[in-house]
Amino acid sequence: MTLGKDWALAWMKECVSAVSEHREELIELDRAIGDGDHGENLDRGFSAVKSKLPGDAENAGDLLKLVATTLMSTVGGASGPLYGTAFLRASKELTSEKLGPRDMVAMIEAGLAGIQARGKADEGEKTMVDAWAPAARAAHTAAEEGFGPEGVLRAAADAALAGAVATGPMKATKGRASYLGERSVGHRDPGATSSAYLLEAAAKAAEK
Ligand code: ADP
Ligand code: MG
Numbered sequence: 643m644t645l646g647k648d649w650a651l652a653w654m655k656e657c658v659s660a661v662s663e664h665r666e667e668l669i670e671l672d673r674a675i676g677d678g679d680h681g682e683n684l685d686r687g688f689s690a691v692k693s694k695l696p697g698d699a700e701n702a703g704d705l706l707k708l709v710a711t712t713l714m715s716t717v718g719g720a721s722g723p724l725y726g727t728a729f730l731r732a733s734k735e736l737t738s739e740k741l742g743p744r745d746m747v748a749m750i751e752a753g754l755a756g757i758q759a760r761g762k763a764d765e766g767e768k769t770m771v772d773a774w775a776p777a778a779r780a781a782h783t784a785a786e787e788g789f790g791p792e793g794v795l796r797a798a799a800d801a802a803l804a805g806a807v808a809t810g811p812m813k814a815t816k817g818r819a820s821y822l823g824e825r826s827v828g829h830r831d832p833g834a835t836s837s838a839y840l841l842e843a844a845a846k847a848a849e850k
Contacts, residue, residue, distance in 0.1 A: 643790045644740035649847050650702035654695055654709055656843035661688040664839055671832040675819040679719055680832040687717035687725070702741060706733035720817055721833050724757050724770065725840075731756035743785040746794040750778045750841075761816065768814035768826060770833035777802040777841055792848035799838070799845040806834040 661668075661684045668681030691712050699705035706729050714726030731752040735745055754774040763769040765776075780801035784794045807830065814826040817833075 643792065644742055645702070645746075645791045645848055646739055646741060647699065647702050647705060649741070650699075650705045650736065651696050652847035652850060653844045654691055654705065656847050657840050658688045658692045660839040660843050661685050661836070664836070668832050668836055671830055671835055674829040675814065675822055675826045676832060677818060680721060680836065683717045683719045683721060684725075684836055687713045687722065690716040701737055701739060703733045703736035706730075706736055709733075720761070721770070721836070724760050724833070727756035727760045728753035728774075729756075731759075741791055743789060743791050743794045746791045746798070747778070747781045747785045750774070750781045750798050754778045763816040766812060767816040768809045768812040768819060768831045768834070769816050770831070770837040772809045772812070772831065773802040773805040773834040773837035773841070776805040777837075792845065795841070795845040795848045799842040802834075802838040802841040806830060806838040809834045 665681040665685045668684060669678055672678050672680035691709050694708060694712055696705065697708045699708060710726050710729035710733055713729060714722060717725060732749045735748040735752050738745060754771070757771055757774055761769065763771045765771055777798040781794045781798040784797035789797065809831040810829065811827060813824060814820045814822065819826045819831065
């Protein structure tokens with residue numbers, strides 16, 4: 643099995659629904675340790691994505707590039723440029739018509755690298771890196787074990803969710819939540835949570 647443009651389009655549609663479905667939850671999470679706009683920011687961004695898709699994209703990479711530029715110009719906050727960079731870097735790994743497990747690993751690693759290049763956060767700082775880094779590791783392991791692209795994405799999505807859950811007890815040292823210091827402990831990071839939803843969407847789209 644390989645993935646291509648149809649999968650990328652299905653992925654983005656799943657993202658649009660997931661973000662809309664979890665909008666209030668993401669707002670609540672960001673209200674606890676930030677300024678409460680994360681759900682609204684992302685929902686605005688993915689509504690804009692919805693209105694632009696499919697555009698005239700020739701392959702999955704083109705499609706993700708359109709998503710990246712749209713997110714950059716509409717999401718705002720810290721997460722806009724972070725997700726924009728993640729999708730832009732990821733798009734460069736998706737130029738083949740037939741995407742296999744290694745391409746999925748490369749895509750997630752590139753997304754993580756983009757987020758880290760922009761935000762300079764390491765794992766354990768209670769940010770979206772805490773979802774993407776374990777996702778990249780799990781994707782790598784799944785590909786080594788011989789899983790196909792959908793198995794790689796499933797492993798990544800499950801690891802991202804576990805990573806997002808694990809941000810709960812962390813103390814934030816990057817981003818707006820770091821202003822709270824110890825008071826950030828006990829709340830899940832909104833960006834790690836939304837990242838888990840976006841990666842879950844990628845797996846769901848591949849499994850359909
Ligand atoms: P803002 O903090 O500007 O209101 P959002 O609410 O949209 O932006 O996004 C907040 C999320 O952005 C956080 O939950 C965190 O996951 C992520 N984030 C913030 N700063 C960084 C960073 N330096 N590196 C990685 N992720 C970050
Ligand atoms: Mg916010």
